[in-house]
Every structure is written in structure tokens, then in C-alpha cells.
Amino acid sequence: MTRLTKKDALTFLKSADLLGLGMMAERMRKKLHPDGIVTFIIDRNINYTNVCINKCKFCAFYRNEEDPEAYVLSKREL
Ligand code: SF4
Structure with a gap:
């Protein structure tokens, strides 16, 4: 080989x-x-939240905490 x-x-x-x-x-x-x-x-990486304070300019994933699309998974969901 x-x-x-x-x-x-x-x-x-x-x-x-x-x-x-x-x-x-x-x-x-x-x-x-x-x-x-x-x-x-x-291989899975669970995104338990999309709330992020870094706000990288290229990122389409993050949401501000008050955004209606923001989420944080519960321990049960995880
Ligand atoms: S890429 Fe998006 S989620 Fe990752 S640190 Fe930057 S803003 Fe946050």
C-alpha cells in the first residue's frame, strides 16, 4: 500500500x-x-445554543440572546 x-x-x-x-x-x-x-x-457536535457574544462578521449561526430565533437546549434535550 x-x-x-x-x-x-x-x-x-x-x-x-x-x-x-x-x-x-x-x-x-x-x-x-x-x-x-x-x-x-x-461525529456529532451538539450546538446547545446559538447565542453568542462574539458576533464574528462571517457567522450566520449566532443570535443575540433576545432574538426570537435564539435557543438554549435544556439538559433533557441534550
Ligand atoms: S463563529 Fe459565530 S458562533 Fe462562533 S464565535 Fe463567531 S459569532 Fe460565535
Whole structure:
């Protein structure tokens, strides 16, 4: 097995060939794990509130505390 080179990675990035990249990844997976068992990790980050005082100019997520769309999840919801 060989790792993807930086040059190859850059070529993939520029080509935006997502299906081609997926097919190559599937080929490598089959090579590494021919038994057909596949596992996935589900990573979740719970945003328990959208109230934020930082107000970054690029952010479309935050709300001021008094905004009707502001929320804070309860412990039960969490
Ligand atoms: S990105 Fe949005 S939520 Fe994050 S600190 Fe900036 S304003 Fe707050």
C-alpha cells in the first residue's frame, strides 16, 4: 500500500472528480479490507445554543440572546 502523494492529492483537488475519488477510495478499501466489513464513525457536535457574544462578521449561526430565533437546549434535550 502506498499513500497518496501531495501531487496526486492536488490533482484530485483541482479536478473535483468526486466520483473518481470515491471509486479509488473504494478500491483501496477493498484492497485493505477484502472481507467486506465496513465501519463508520459518526461525529456529532451538539450546538446547545446559538447565542453568542462574539458576533464574528462571517457567522450566520449566532443570535443575540433576545432574538426570537435564539435557543438554549435544556439538559433533557441534550
Ligand atoms: S463563529 Fe459565530 S458562533 Fe462562533 S464565535 Fe463567531 S459569532 Fe460565535
